[in-house]
Amino acid sequence: MNALKTYAVNFEEAVAAIVNLGDEVTYVFEGDMGIGKSAMLKMVAAQLPDHVPCYFDCNTKDVADAFVPDISSAQTENVVRMVPNAEFGIQHGKPVILMIDEVGKAEGALLKALFATFHERSIGMTPLPEGSIVFATTNLGAENLGDLIPPHGLDRVTKVRLRKPTPTEWMEWGFNNDIHPTVLAWVKDNPQLFNSFDDVSSPEDNHYIYHPNVVRDGFVTPRGLERASKIIHKMDLIGETMTRSSLIGTLGSHGAGDLMAFVTLFNQIPSHDAILSSPTTAIVPTDAAAACMVVARALVKLEAKDVSKWMNYLVRLDKGAQVLFGLQAKAKTYKRQKAVVTNADFNKWALDNSYIFSADKR
Numbered sequence: 069m070n071a072l073k074t075y076a077v078n079f080e081e082a083v084a085a086i087v088n089l090g091d092e093v094t095y096v097f098e099g100d101m102g103i104g105k106s107a108m109l110k111m112v113a114a115q116l117p118d119h120v121p122c123y124f125d126c127n128t129k130d131v132a133d134a135f136v137p138d139i140s141s142a143q144t145e146n147v148v149r150m151v152p153n154a155e156f157g158i159q160h161g162k163p164v165i166l167m168i169d170e171v172g173k174a175e176g177a178l179l180k181a182l183f184a185t186f187h188e189r190s191i192g193m194t195p196l197p198e199g200s201i202v203f204a205t206t207n208l209g210a211e212n213l214g215d216l217i218p219p220h221g222l223d224r225v226t227k228v229r230l231r232k233p234t235p236t237e238w239m240e241w242g243f244n245n246d247i248h249p250t251v252l253a254w255v256k257d258n259p260q261l262f263n264s265f266d267d268v269s270s271p272e273d274n275h276y277i278y279h280p281n282v283v284r285d286g287f288v289t290p291r292g293l294e295r296a297s298k299i300i301h302k303m304d305l306i307g308e309t310m311t312r313s314s315l316i317g318t319l320g321s322h323g324a325g326d327l328m329a330f331v332t333l334f335n336q337i338p339s340h341d342a343i344l345s346s347p348t349t350a351i352v353p354t355d356a357a358a359a360c361m362v363v364a365r366a367l368v369k370l371e372a373k374d375v376s377k378w379m380n381y382l383v384r385l386d387k388g389a390q391v392l393f394g395l396q397a398k399a400k401t402y403k404r405q406k407a408v409v410t411n412a413d414f415n416k417w418a419l420d421n422s423y424i425f426s427a428d429k430r
Contacts, residue, residue, distance in 0.1 A: 072098075073266065076231035079104070083111045085228070086165075090201030094186040096171060096217070098206045099230035100264050101278065102289025105205040109167040112201070119165045119201065122157035126174035126182075134181045135192045152191035163199035172206035172216055179221060187224040205230075210266065211280050235259045238290055239364075243396055244403045248297040249364035250330040253357050256364075256392070258326070261288045275322045286320030293319075300331060334361050344374050347381035359389035367396055372407035379413040390417075391424050398425065 077085075082097055086108070089095070099105055106123075113121040135150040157164035168182060181192070186204075189196045196202070204225065207213045217225070233241070235255050242252050255261055263274050271279040278287040286292075296318050303311045311331075315324035337358050338351045343366075353359045362385070366378055382390055394417070397408040408414050418425065 070229075070266075072227065072229040073231075076229035078231060078233070078237070079108065079111065082228065082230055083108060083115070086112050086201060086203045087115050090165070090203050091163075091189075091199055094202050094204065094225045096204045096206060096225045096227045097230040098172070098208050098227060100232055100289070101207050101211060101213070102291035103230070103232050104290055105230060106167075106169055108203070108205070109165065112165050112167075112203075116163075116165060116201070119163045119199075120157050120160045121165045121167070122155060123167050123169065124153070124155050125169045126178060127170040129178055130175055131177040131181050134178060135194075150192045150194070152194050156185075156191050156196070158191065158194060158196065161197060163197050164201070166196065166200060166202045168202070168204040170206060171204040172209065173213070179217070183221060183224055186221075211278070232262050232264055233290060235262050238262065238293075240396065240399050240401050242297075243364070243367040244401065245294075246297075246301075246368060247294065248300045249361045249368065250300055250327065250334045251293055251297045252364035252368075253334075253360040254327050254330045255293065256360055257330075257357055261293075261323075262290075276320070284320050284322075286317060286323070288319050288323045296327065300327075303331070330357065330361070333358050337362055340365055340369055343381050344377045347377045348384075350381060352381075352384045356386065356388060359385050360392060363389045363393045363396075367393065367402070367404075370404055370408070372404075372411075375408055375411040376413045379411070379417055383417065390421065394418065394421065394424050 082095070085095060090112070097105060097108070109121050109123055113119065133153055135152045138149045138151045152158050156166060166185070168185070171179070171182070174182065184190050184192065185196075185202060189200055189202060206217070209216060217227075239252055239255055241247075242255075258276070260274050261276050263277055265271075265277060265279040268274045268277075268279075271282040276288045278284070278289065296315055299306075299311055299314045299318065306314070312324060312328055315327055318324070319327065333355065337353050343350045343362070353362060363382075370378055382393055396402060397405065397414070398418075399405065402408075409418075
């Protein structure tokens with residue numbers, strides 16, 4: 069087992085390391101494509117409001133995009149000084165959070181030029197402002213996407229494996245970001261969607277995900293799931309055929325076919341308004357996936373004024389659906405948590421089902 073994978077970290081752990089060590093240690097976080105590595109800049113910036121977030125994408129740059137000659141210096145000093153790209157943020161005169169994205173795809177001269185940034189916190193001869201933080205991201209070398217840092221570059225950085233989110237972690241994020249209930253239910257029903265290719269012994273063991281040893285017409289990543297949600301949200305406007313075609317182009321034919329089965333099921337469940345209008349008589353799905361969709365939609369849409377009505381309906385669902393709602397509603401990251409957990413009907417239900425929460429360690 070690869071040691072870096074054995075000790076792979078999640079996003080929260082990665083951000084903590086950047087915030088506390090990023091001014092002294094340059095971390096390079098490598099991980100599967102499409103897991104949201106680029107989002108770390110916003111996460112770090114949220115914890116360091118006095119720093120200026122700066123983004124430098126190596127995938128679209130060459131060495132001339134790092135710094136260029138200042139011709140005026142040659143005229144006044146008989147030397148040529150190099151002027152850094154504004155994307156490095158030096159002009160702000162404040163500490164920066166410099167994220168160097170896709171560093172493994174940097175062309176040779178650019179990568180060598182960045183070595184001083186990694187090790188000395190400077191852009192050529194121009195130092196970054198005191199207290200600046202530098203970190204980088206890249207894809208896994210084994211994905212065969214061209215990500216490679218030579219040994220003398222690795223000696224200037226600390227490489228850490230960033231793992232994929234678990235289905236539960238991604239769903240918690242989805243409840244706060246308007247991910248369509250069908251996508252959330254599909255993820256809950258198919259945890260293998262979040263396998264990495266090196267979790268499976270053969271590509272045939274998981275037809276959904278990217279694998280460097282086979283060519284597929286598409287595959288599932290967290291980034292693709294978010295895009296699939298946006299497509300399904302507009303299905304009424306673009307039609308079923310375009311929706312299905314779009315999902316194939318987003319997730320591949322295998323994933324799209326399975327997800328569309330959930331879309332069909334979603335169209336058969338009672339609407340959120342119907343449930344709130346008549347919680348004691350609204351239709352209760354007997355299919356576990358359909359019940360999960362009802363709960364997922366409620367977690368995305370529920371308002372404080374409707375919690376009691378929803379609780380009257382929830383108790384009619386099977387225990388699995390109730391557990392899903394209870395655990396997610398109490399999660400610290402759930403943006404509607406306060407509205408739910410301060411509701412008397414929810415608290416009565418929670419007391420009656422306290423065994424659920426005693427087993428939960430979040």
